[in-house]
Amino acid sequence: MTRPAIIDRAAALIPPFAQAERPPPRTLTAFLAWCLAGAWPILAVATVIAVISGTFDILAAILLGRVIDASLASGPEAVFSENALLFLGIAAFLLILRPLVFGTFSILQSIVLQANLTPLVLSRLHRWTLGQSVTFFDNDFAGRIAQKQMQTSRAVTEIAVEGINTVIFALAAFTSATLLLITIDWRVALILAIWLAGYLWFITWFLPRIRVRSAARAGARAAVSGQVVDTITNMRTVKLFANAEHEDAAAINSMRTYRDRIIEFGTMATLFRVLLTVIASLLPVLLTGSVLLLWQAGMATPGDIAAVGTVSLRISQMTGWVSFALMGIYANVGEAEDGMKTLTPRPSITDADDAKPLEINASRIAFRNLRFTYGREEGGIEHIDLTIEPGEKIGLVGASGAGKSTLVSLLLRLYDPEEGRVEIDGQDIRHVTQDSLRAAIGMVTQETAMFNRTARDNIRYGRRDATDAEVITAAERAEAHDFITGLRDHRDNAGYDAFLGERGVKLSGGQRQRIALARAILKDAPILVLDEATSALDSEVEAVIQTALDTVMEDKTVIAIAHRLSTIARMDRIVVLDDGRIAEQGSHDDLLARNGLYARYWQRQSGGFLTTEAAE
Structure with missing residues (x-):
């Protein structure tokens, strides 16, 4: 099947196998920057599109409120005649502009970033690994090294893509929601701010702990891969020495450790999900209830109630999505950090800065x-x-x-x-x-x-x-x-x-x-x-x-x-x-x-x- 030319042009916006200009750093932030060097202009464009997309979600709720207020003000007989331009503008926004922005965002996410970042990072890590000294490979499992390359490239890609898709999008939505609530009443915006502070405290307490357990889980998973690959690679020796039972016990021991790490990670993740559901459900109750009180006092319109209700439900739903995405990002940060520690040591044998090609004259x-x-x-x-x-x-x-x-x-x-x-x-x-x-x-x-x-x-x-x-x-x-x-x-x-x-x-x-x-x-x-x-x-x-x-x-x-x-x-x-x-x-x-x-x-x-x- 022939791909549309626009897809090929989009996919070519990031060179997927560009070489790194310097060795990989050994601190996490610098390492991530090294991995993604060359992709930053497109990542910046994707960030801008994510901000616009996040704003559009809240803008849609505002427009819903406008429709309700305008309809109530005009009455059934004159609702369309008096608000034709407003309704046409809203329809154009919802049917043309919003799909166009979200479609562009989807292309950037799925075709430009997902398709290019993994091979970009993987090729850089693989080139660096090829330059390692023989002792590097002597001291590790071949399967574990390969697993770390794949794991780290996937994790870095997920950090970048989900960071834009979730964090930037959510920040834009939260900011837009705050501005909307301020236009209704500053006290409603204050409730959102207090809730947000509590939510952020909750996130900052849980996610580092999830990150640690994720890194431990990743290390245990790589150890299982290394053990299994080592056995399979030497299967002829295993058979000749009748040591299948010994190899099975060694693999089971690695798998048992891996299972323990999974349970530890799952326990923390379950507690996180339960408490998050409670926190997310609290927001619509607080915001919608406060606007109903303002409407009762004549300080808010029915459109405001609809807009705030829609926004609060959207943010509540987004809270779960963002939190799980952040949990995934933190898990990927742990995996990227684990891979960084394994793959980025400096080779013990390197070319001198002034090294020249060997000139053979007599072979003495x-x-x-x-x-x-x-x-x-x-x-x-x-x-x-x-x-x-x-x-x-x-x-x-x-x-x-x-x-x-x-x-x-x-x-x-x-x-x-x-x-x-x-x-x-x-x-x-x-x-x-x-x-x-x-x-x-x-x-x-x-x-x-x-x-x-x-x-x-x-x-x-x-x-x-x-x-x-x-x-x-x-x-x-x-x-x-x-x-x-x-x-x-x-x-x-x-x-x-x-x-x-x-x-x-x-x-x-x-x-x-x-x-x-x-x-x-x-x-x-x-x-x-x-x-x-x-x-x-x-x-x-x-x-x-x-x-x-x-x-x-x-x-x-x-x-x-x-x-x-x-x-x-x-x-x-x-x-x-x-x-x-x-x-x-x-x-x-x-x-x-x-x-x-x-x-x-x-x-x-x-x-x-x-x-x-x-x-x-």
């Missing part, structure tokens, strides 16, 4: 007096001085915990060293952009990362502008083409169009590693890191892959980590790490002749793998 890597212990007194690496010449192939060897992966993480700048520096072609990597650094490094790890996308998309992730032919060539070189052509998913997509499942669960470990190798081959970066790149392959496939790797490693600076020492024996140099320090280095033959730690590793291997006990 230098670790200079490097120390990193993850903030602890022990562990990590100490006093690493190592230079890897352009095109040199280095093998890193050491027992678990020796510091091999730490060294690679520092090269990729997933962490910053506590002492020393890492250089590539003489450039301190802390002074280059992270994207350019990682674009220059191809990596294949033991824990291969797969998206629940097609085989083609997973390989093309190495170089997104690669052609289909280049993707297939990379897969052939990684010995992945044959099994890829036999893939078929549950949607009946086949071959390179088949989806691999979340984290590549539909593939074997060896198949995932070959996809990852194809991705690295396609990337063709000048520096290559292989972290147990063939550990999931059987010997026959590894032999074939090794030939492909030899070709891929040509003219590249290579760092290879392996427990299977046979895979790195042909490297130009082998560096042996022990307890975070370089214990020895040299060629395979040199290290065997030295009869040191590497020689003991080689001798004590069982089935070609380096065991932790070999370090002892």
Whole structure:
């Protein structure tokens, strides 16, 4: 169905994916302003329309009073002849002007604001989250982070939309009602003012308490999502270890906490609703009764009674609507604040203000007096001085915990060293952009990362502008083409169009590693890191892959980590790490002749793998 052009033009008034110009603040008001930056002109227009709409509601009651007074004054015979212009004006107001204003208000609410604010806020939060350091994701549930993004964007949108739709509209209506009552008698307006003061006290006492309980409920709900997603993500492990009962108990415990928070919130909300009904019902009694007394004393007209009665009923009804909306706004404020605390920490790794793209000349890597212990007194690496010449192939060897992966993480700048520096072609990597650094490094790890996308998309992730032919060539070189052509998913997509499942669960470990190798081959970066790149392959496939790797490693600076020492024996140099320090280095033959730690590793291997006990 084709949308009217006016709808598309209205929807385009706010750019839905505009980038934020600064990091998100960590105070609530500033955070909300950051989220909504770029939408403020339209929010201001919507506010003006809300004021007009709120005024029109009261104006309609005034006009009703005028109709009654004019009708009584003219009598049945002359009511239309003497008041034709008045009645035509009122009809034009009710049938043309009022629908036009309310229609405009509805378009702003439903099409301009609702359709754009959520994606605007969500895209900003998602971009900021993408810039977080690896430790941010290591310390939280993936499901919880995603839940917080969605929760916060929805909450901010509701705060803005309901704030205009309810608060501004209601303020305009209350102000107009007060002015109407003043024209009748200041004492009636005073009654409204006293009632309003009591109503505001009631709101200010209840809503902060509702906000606190809402935040607690939101946190408990996110914890349930995180727990459930964590279990589902690792369902294969749950099945293998027969721990379904344990996971069920953990989920039930999270759900029990969530249920308790819901009950606490519901108890406060119920008390709020009951007392509100009493307060709202009091207003028509007070206002209509006072105007009846004034009419009895000859100080008010029947039209005044009708106008005040209509206004008091409208405000009474509005009181419930406004209060529930405010309760929702406060609940959303609590959820937005909770999301702000989760999503806005500053990344531990950031580009320097003067960071420039990395310039690759020869791909020389230098670790200079490097120390990193993850903030602890022990562990990590100490006093690493190592230079890897352009095109040199280095093998890193050491027992678990020796510091091999730490060294690679520092090269990729997933962490910053506590002492020393890492250089590539003489450039301190802390002074280059992270994207350019990682674009220059191809990596294949033991824990291969797969998206629940097609085989083609997973390989093309190495170089997104690669052609289909280049993707297939990379897969052939990684010995992945044959099994890829036999893939078929549950949607009946086949071959390179088949989806691999979340984290590549539909593939074997060896198949995932070959996809990852194809991705690295396609990337063709000048520096290559292989972290147990063939550990999931059987010997026959590894032999074939090794030939492909030899070709891929040509003219590249290579760092290879392996427990299977046979895979790195042909490297130009082998560096042996022990307890975070370089214990020895040299060629395979040199290290065997030295009869040191590497020689003991080689001798004590069982089935070609380096065991932790070999370090002892």
